[in-house]
Amino acid sequence: MAPETTQGETNHFRRIVYIWIALSVVADLLFWFLVGPHVPPGRMTSSAQGDQLDFNILFVIGLPVLIGVWEWLAYAAFNWNAKKKDAPESVGGPKAWGNKRTEVSWIIVTSVVVVCLACFGIVELVVLQGAGGGEGPNPIWYPHGAIQAETAALAGTGTWSPNSNDVLPVQVIAQQWKFTYRYPTFGGFESPELILPDDTSIAFNVTSLDVIHSFWAYQLEVKADANPLENNVAFTRTQQLGNFVVRCSELCGLWHGAMFNYGTVVSQAAFEKWATATEAANAANTKDLPPFAWTYVPDANGAAGGYYPDGNVTPYSPVEIYGAKQPS
Amino acid sequence: MTISAERPTEVNDMGDGPPDFIAQPKLRRHGLLGQHLGTAIIGGFLGYILGHWLGNYIASGYPYIANSGQNSIAVLLALALMVLGWLIGIGALNYPFAKMLGREAKGEVEYQGWTRYFRYNLDHKVVGIQYVVGVLVFFFTGGLLAMAIRTELLNPTVHVFSADTYIKIVSEHGTIMMMMASSVVVGPLGNYFVPLMIGARRMAFPRIEAFSFWIFSAGYLVIFSALFFGGFPTGWTGYAPLQTQAGPGMISYLFGFAIISIGMMAAGFNLAVTIINYRAPGMTWSRVPIFVWSIIATAALLTLASPVLLAAGLFGILDKTVQTAFYVTEHGGSSYLWENLFWFFGHPEVYIMALPGFGIVGEILPVFARKPLFAYRIAAAGMIGVALLSFFVWQHHLFQSGINPDMRPLFMLTTELISIPTGFIFLVGMGTLYKARIRYEVPMLFCMAVYFNFLIGGVSGVFLSDVPVNVTVHGGFFVLSHFHYTIMGGLIFAFFAGLYFWLPKMTGKKMNKKLGLWHFWTMFVFFNLTFFPMFIIGLLGQPRRVFTYAKNLQTLNDFSSISAFLLGASFLIFVANIMWSQFISPEKSPANPWDSLGLEWQTATPIPIYNFERIPVIMTDPYHYSEPGAPALADFGQATMAASASPPSSSTSADQ
Numbered sequence: 014m015a016p017e018t019t020q021g022e023t024n025h026f027r028r029i030v031y032i033w034i035a036l037s038v039v040a041d042l043l044f045w046f047l048v049g050p051h052v053p054p055g056r057m058t059s060s061a062q063g064d065q066l067d068f069n070i071l072f073v074i075g076l077p078v079l080i081g082v083w084e085w086l087a088y089a090a091f092n093w094n095a096k097k098k099d100a101p102e103s104v105g106g107p108k109a110w111g112n113k114r115t116e117v118s119w120i121i122v123t124s125v126v127v128v129c130l131a132c133f134g135i136v137e138l139v140v141l142q143g144a145g146g147g148e149g150p151n152p153i154w155y156p157h158g159a160i161q162a163e164t165a166a167l168a169g170t171g172t173w174s175p176n177s178n179d180v181l182p183v184q185v186i187a188q189q190w191k192f193t194y195r196y197p198t199f200g201g202f203e204s205p206e207l208i209l210p211d212d213t214s215i216a217f218n219v220t221s222l223d224v225i226h227s228f229w230a231y232q233l234e235v236k237a238d239a240n241p242l243e244n245n246v247a248f249t250r251t252q253q254l255g256n257f258v259v260r261c262s263e264l265c266g267l268w269h270g271a272m273f274n275y276g277t278v279v280s281q282a283a284f285e286k287w288a289t290a291t292e293a294a295n296a297a298n299t300k301d302l303p304p305f306a307w308t309y310v311p312d313a314n315g316a317a318g319g320y321y322p323d324g325n326v327t328p329y330s331p332v333e334i335y336g337a338k339q340p341s
Numbered sequence: 342m343t344i345s346a347e348r349p350t351e352v353n354d355m356g357d358g359p360p361d362f363i364a365q366p367k368l369r370r371h372g373l374l375g376q377h378l379g380t381a382i383i384g385g386f387l388g389y390i391l392g393h394w395l396g397n398y399i400a401s402g403y404p405y406i407a408n409s410g411q412n413s414i415a416v417l418l419a420l421a422l423m424v425l426g427w428l429i430g431i432g433a434l435n436y437p438f439a440k441m442l443g444r445e446a447k448g449e450v451e452y453q454g455w456t457r458y459f460r461y462n463l464d465h466k467v468v469g470i471q472y473v474v475g476v477l478v479f480f481f482t483g484g485l486l487a488m489a490i491r492t493e494l495l496n497p498t499v500h501v502f503s504a505d506t507y508i509k510i511v512s513e514h515g516t517i518m519m520m521m522a523s524s525v526v527v528g529p530l531g532n533y534f535v536p537l538m539i540g541a542r543r544m545a546f547p548r549i550e551a552f553s554f555w556i557f558s559a560g561y562l563v564i565f566s567a568l569f570f571g572g573f574p575t576g577w578t579g580y581a582p583l584q585t586q587a588g589p590g591m592i593s594y595l596f597g598f599a600i601i602s603i604g605m606m607a608a609g610f611n612l613a614v615t616i617i618n619y620r621a622p623g624m625t626w627s628r629v630p631i632f633v634w635s636i637i638a639t640a641a642l643l644t645l646a647s648p649v650l651l652a653a654g655l656f657g658i659l660d661k662t663v664q665t666a667f668y669v670t671e672h673g674g675s676s677y678l679w680e681n682l683f684w685f686f687g688h689p690e691v692y693i694m695a696l697p698g699f700g701i702v703g704e705i706l707p708v709f710a711r712k713p714l715f716a717y718r719i720a721a722a723g724m725i726g727v728a729l730l731s732f733f734v735w736q737h738h739l740f741q742s743g744i745n746p747d748m749r750p751l752f753m754l755t756t757e758l759i760s761i762p763t764g765f766i767f768l769v770g771m772g773t774l775y776k777a778r779i780r781y782e783v784p785m786l787f788c789m790a791v792y793f794n795f796l797i798g799g800v801s802g803v804f805l806s807d808v809p810v811n812v813t814v815h816g817g818f819f820v821l822s823h824f825h826y827t828i829m830g831g832l833i834f835a836f837f838a839g840l841y842f843w844l845p846k847m848t849g850k851k852m853n854k855k856l857g858l859w860h861f862w863t864m865f866v867f868f869n870l871t872f873f874p875m876f877i878i879g880l881l882g883q884p885r886r887v888f889t890y891a892k893n894l895q896t897l898n899d900f901s902s903i904s905a906f907l908l909g910a911s912f913l914i915f916v917a918n919i920m921w922s923q924f925i926s927p928e929k930s931p932a933n934p935w936d937s938l939g940l941e942w943q944t945a946t947p948i949p950i951y952n953f954e955r956i957p958v959i960m961t962d963p964y965h966y967s968e969p970g971a972p973a974l975a976d977f978g979q980a981t982m983a984a985s986a987s988p989p990s991s992s993t994s995a996d997q
Contacts, residue, residue: 025776034697052880054813063809067809071807075803075804078796078800081796083796086393086789086793089771089774089775090779093774093779095781102778102967103710103777103778104776104967105966105967105971109713110717111715111718111991112495115716116719119768123764127758128754128758131754132640133752134750134808134809135754137807138808138809141748142813146808146809147405147741147811149743151745152746153746154681184919207541219743223582223586224580224582225582225742229816229884231813234811234813237741238743239744240676241670241671242671257881258612258891260884262576262815263816263819264583266586267508269508270508270887
């Protein structure tokens with residue numbers, strides 16, 4: 014397998030390597046400049062942009078791997094075909110059993126690539142503050158000011174105003190088969206639509222009232238499973254205006270496929286206007302909601318879409334949608 | 342060797358001299374008498390009725406499942422007694438019961454003729470054939486469900502099925518395919534060829550081997566029964582609390598996986614013991630064929646990972662029948678418990694579904710490249726490395742689930758590390774093909790397709806293991822495409838390579854090459870056309886297991902669906918090939934049609950019941966292709982096999 018330069022014989026190995034380098038460089042350049050900037054999910058948030066970079070870098074490393082093996086297979090398939098007239102005999106014996114130099118270099122190269130990739134992934138994860146993925150109830154990577162904002166939100170003392178550069182906590186409540194959003198810094202009102210301010214760090218607090226769902230804000234590059242009685246926190250920072258789609262990406266039963274809605278990133282001023290207006294308009298309803306908490310115990314009768322162990326569907330209770338559980 | 346004491350004749354397992362059965366064959370032909378598939382069906386049916394009645398009797402009115410009219414205890418007991426009745430009916434319990442009563446067991450005679458394939462047979466070759474049919478039944482059932490899925494996804498707004506039916510089809514498809522894939526190579530080819538490859542006369546525990554097949558087939562009945570109980574809505578992953586919420590079909594899922602895991606443990610344990618203890622003299626670890634290495638690595642995973650699935654399934658059954666709360670968060674359990682138990686089994690399971698494929702490819706490539714396997718030790722090390730690491734990666738399925746966040750870098754690292762030993766398999770393949778003289782027979786084409794497909798599967802796996810990228814691709818069509826590329830593109834292609842390669846040995850009849858080529862090319866092309874677009878569909882934001890999707894993804898979905906139908910049709914060519922070559926117009930195969938040096942090809946065809954007249958003494962490894970003057974593979978003693986069409990010494994060094 015290693016180059017064995019015998020006079021007059023084609024050095025297949027060298028030829029394969031040259032073709033491989035040429036093809037890889039061309040493919041990588043084409044990908045990086047033509048496809049790379051358009052790779053989903055776009056650049057609407059910091060985590061989306063980071064993911065796009067990550068994806069592109071993985072692809073630029075992955076393409077030569079694909080090309081290398083495929084080229085090798087194709088080269089072998091055409092050149093060392095037993096049907097070819099001048100096909101030389103295979104050579105067995107100790108030289109064909111293995112080659113220490115090749116084996117060792119293969120192991121070293123693959124190990125180095127893999128460890129570098131893992132290190133790069135870890136750096137990206139830390140730099141992007143969890144990269145938009147759910148970090149569970151006790152996140153270890155978060156934007157500056159997130160802990161204060163979250164603590165204040167729970168105490169009901171949180172505020173957010175344009176240009177304050179504060180982190181905005183938003184609660185995502187998943188249930189079969191819809192998402193609702195609560196804004197603790199605006200009196201804890203509940204909204205069926207997700208409106209976010211631009212240029213702001215958002216802390217999504219994702220929980221569920223029944224089964225496991227997954228909050229996937231596609232263009233925001235945020236995904237966090239919604240678990241019952243668990244607060245799953247994910248961070249991102251908005252950086253572009255626009256609409257995005259929210260889908261459930263964990264199978265949650267019958268209407269899983271229909272569990273989606275849309276959200277919008279608006280300017281900070283527009284967001285504040287919308288939030289204060291909705292807070293005022295919903296004030297009467299918000300009073301009837303359980304106090305803001307990270308998680309909520311489903312109604313014992315399963316009114317929030319839970320299960321019905323006695324076989325009877327309990328009528329939906331209009332007042333007590335779900336009982337609140339304060340963190341101990 | 343008390344285990345063979347009640348066979349028709351005492352068999353000399355150690356092989357000093359011809360075994361007695363050759364001198365005095367007392368093989369029975371029973372026709373339809375005795376215990377066989379028919380009695381198993383009757384037993385299963387009676388067990389079902391009895392269990393259902395018993396459940397309703399002892400627990401009437403207690404835990405009825407909403408809107409189903411079913412009592413969960415009755416469903417569970419019906420399924421449990423159905424499996425028991427099935428096993429009693431086939432005769433699996435005759436031996437243990439007789440022994441418990443202090444009697445000698447009757448009825449475990451070696452049947453001759455076609456009816457032995459429908460009986461509880463202890464011959465590993467019969468069990469192998471039974472497994473071939475069994476996994477194909479699983480595979481085609483799952484395949485038809487896949488066709489239904491792709492039909493529904495032809496249009497985002499016009500629906501063929503209701504949302505309810507659709508999600509149940511998806512769940513049933515996934516579960517059946519996973520159950521099939523965990524046995525698809527180990528069962529048929531592992532059981533059939535491991536003893537032949539290591540020079541053994543039988544498996545270490547023939548009864549456990551037969552048991553593993555019949556419990557596997559009972560698992561099919563159980564999981565299939567879910568459809569009659571209204572299905573289950575959880576997908577093959579069965580996440581709680583959706584599991585707790587689901588109807589009686591969920592019990593079929595939980596109990597079915599429990600049953601299958603028992604079969605997996607039995608098969609894995611038996612294969613591991615056989616490989617460790619039943620190797621012929623001279624079959625050192627450095628001479629063991631690479632397929633056997635892959636099987637022992639798989640056997641270790643089967644034995645160690647399946648108990649976790651069994652435990653997880655039993656917890657779920659308890660939750661559903663007697664109202665425990667293992668997975669019910671608000672009563673002190675945890676939905677994370679199921680996720681962790683399931684994936685602690687589930688990730689080794691993924692390699693249970695990859696390693697045997699690597700083994701087949703490693704076994705077949707040298708035969709058609711006419712070169713020794715390149716870097717044999719690296720190949721074996723790669724398989725063992727994958728098997729070990731596979732226990733340390735399971736949380737990568739839970740990156741976004743809210744697990745402890747500092748687990749994520751760790752599992753990202755371990756997951757990416759596993760691509761190093763996987764890469765060994767590619768080094769071995771590429772090295773073997775280097776300056777080879779490749780003969781393009783059907784099995785070889787399938788092997789090269791495994792490298793093509795598995796590479797896509799493997800590289801996309803690195804994308805999934807990267808946590809930032811995982812945020813987008815987790816739970817979407819990207820991951821769906823990824824694992825179809827590894828399992829179907831890798832394992833199923835390898836399984837067909839193995840079938841085309843070894844069927845001439847198993848049945849003594851050739852497979853038709855022209856139909857084989859048609860099968861290969863249609864399957865290869867349409868497989869890629871079906872699943873490659875799914876990477877793009879996933880990146881564009883389509884989650885898994887949805888019956889409706891964004892309008893702009895319809896073109897890609899339709900392309901994928903139509904390719905999927907053609908992919909489904911390619912298996913009809915395979916069925917036609919089997920029918921034509923094996924039944925309608927059979928042609929006798931040469932003794933060693935591919936000029937392989939493997940030990941399994943050097944027995945007579947049809948293979949005598951105890952494989953080797955004398956246990957061969959292995960002299961070298963089986964990969965001395967294109968090496969004039971290489972030592973003979975094995976010494977078969979002075980007595981050559983009577984009916985052998987391939988004298989063992991002649992094919993070892995002459996390979997052209």
